[in-house]
Amino acid sequence: MNKQDFRKYAHRAADWMADYLEGVESMRVKPDVQPGDIKNQLPLSPPQQGEDFERIMADFQSVIVPGMTHWQHPMFFGYFPANNSEPSVLGEMLTAAMGAQCMVWMTSPAAEELEERVMEWMRQLLGLPGTFTGVIQDSSSSATLVALLTARERASGFAINQKGFSGAERFRVYKSTQGHSSIDKDVKVAGLGIENLVNVAVDEQYAMIPGALEEAIRKDVEAGYTPLCVVATIGTTSSTAVDPIEAVAEVCRRYKCWLHIDASFAGTALLLPEMRWMSRGVEYADSFVVNPHKWMFTNFDCSCYFVQDKEALVRTFSILPEYLRTGVDAVVNNYRDWGVPLGRRFRSLKLWFVLRSFGVEGLQCKLRDHIALGAWLEDAVRSAAEFELMAPRYLNLVCFRYHPSGVDDEGTLDRLNEMLMEQINEGGRMFLSQTRLNGKFVLRMVAGQTNVALRHVQQAFAWVREAAASVRS
Numbered sequence: 001m002n003k004q005d006f007r008k009y010a011h012r013a014a015d016w017m018a019d020y021l022e023g024v025e026s027m028r029v030k031p032d033v034q035p036g037d038i039k040n041q042l043p044l045s046p047p048q049q050g051e052d053f054e055r056i057m058a059d060f061q062s063v064i065v066p067g068m069t070h071w072q073h074p075m076f077f078g079y080f081p082a083n084n085s086e087p088s089v090l091g092e093m094l095t096a097a098m099g100a101q102c103m104v105w106m107t108s109p110a111a112e113e114l115e116e117r118v119m120e121w122m123r124q125l126l127g128l129p130g131t132f133t134g135v136i137q138d139s140s141s142s143a144t145l146v147a148l149l150t151a152r153e154r155a156s157g158f159a160i161n162q163k164g165f166s167g168a169e170r171f172r173v174y175k176s177t178q179g180h181s182s183i184d185k186d187v188k189v190a191g192l193g194i195e196n197l198v199n200v201a202v203d204e205q206y207a208m209i210p211g212a213l214e215e216a217i218r219k220d221v222e223a224g225y226t227p228l229c230v231v232a233t234i235g236t237t238s239s240t241a242v243d244p245i246e247a248v249a250e251v252c253r254r255y256k257c258w259l260h261i262d263a264s265f266a267g268t269a270l271l272l273p274e275m276r277w278m279s280r281g282v283e284y285a286d287s288f289v290v291n292p293h294k295w296m297f298t299n300f301d302c303s304c305y306f307v308q309d310k311e312a313l314v315r316t317f318s319i320l321p322e323y324l325r326t327g328v329d330a331v332v333n334n335y336r337d338w339g340v341p342l343g344r345r346f347r348s349l350k351l352w353f354v355l356r357s358f359g360v361e362g363l364q365c366k367l368r369d370h371i372a373l374g375a376w377l378e379d380a381v382r383s384a385a386e387f388e389l390m391a392p393r394y395l396n397l398v399c400f401r402y403h404p405s406g407v408d409d410e411g412t413l414d415r416l417n418e419m420l421m422e423q424i425n426e427g428g429r430m431f432l433s434q435t436r437l438n439g440k441f442v443l444r445m446v447a448g449q450t451n452v453a454l455r456h457v458q459q460a461f462a463w464v465r466e467a468a469a470s471v472r473s
Ligand SMILES: *Cc1c(COP(=O)(O)O)cnc(C)c1O
Pocket: 080, 138, 139, 140, 141, 142, 180, 182, 233, 235, 236, 237, 262, 263, 264, 265, 291, 303
């Protein structure tokens, strides 16, 4: 592609993006496709000769876009959001144009220093003490892996990095039964063994019971295990339950156990002073992760990881081959030593654009709006006789199910709700997802897309009621 064509198609792409974000509401949320439908429209081998960009763009529009689930659709209520915003997209475009590697200061000085400053801003916004230092990771899964590896190295005197496992370590990791599946994966990847992940019981609010944690740790210590790390969650994925950080931290302190806080989704709510109760005791944590790529209008990927013992982190990951040595290593942050990959994207740029463009008050205003939508939906569920609220609502996620009077068999209720979800999602007008709480099939609706408004939530719940009536008959 020549420079002139690049300019032309960049303008075209910009127009497409603006049209998309403006018009996404008129599309189906979930595409009407079967497995293989997209693949079958694509040639089996790559083209030998370069193709005209006009054709590439046309195929993007006719093959790819109709096969996408539209996460920026205001009627997308599934999972947790992965919302974006115009400033974030602009930052991402500029990042791509510069195509810089941000592994050490020297390879992108401005990227390193902007990341340092923006993470300091984030630390303040989240109400984390000044003893925390931040770094951007690609995902919460990676951040939690980094926490586990750092805890592992600190506990072993950095011997496992050196010699590998001796076989005598017998480390244990703890999370609640509601902790995220990425923790299970990270325990495996860190070489700790999934059988050494202990799932601690939760209370009626689905929050970890500190007494049960203490009991599990005490038993393990008696049996010769070493408690390595507790992963506590602020905002579980099933129901945004909040583990009692202060009480959990107390247990961790007693057993000299690393405390990692997984606030992947709900951490963003800590921008609101009225939500700070969720993180009470956070000063006793060793590490903390929140994903601006979920609920902070910053497109995937951007995960903010904070750690108290920066030295232990860097010592766990640092590696210094001659070809990466620079004269300023002693006075700058070389983020290649703060996580697993060497090569790093310039992720702080889009986050900086978002923070400056919204401003703190702009962000707070959006978050409060979304939480108010959650409250509206909670009220709507409570006042609809045929629906049942299935977990406490803290933020913008509401867990509920259809429960018509006279139907009390749990198996039947599961099937009804599964059919209900399928009917709603296949309709394409809105999208929600499911979980299981206490073994029961539960519908999850989270109002977190950037531009979701009351009219969307009202319409969505009206459709849910309509679909419920039709599923019943
Ligand atoms: C989404 C989520 C994760 C995983 O986040 P990734 O960035 O996709 O790895 C982990 N924990 C919780 C509580 C989550 O909501």
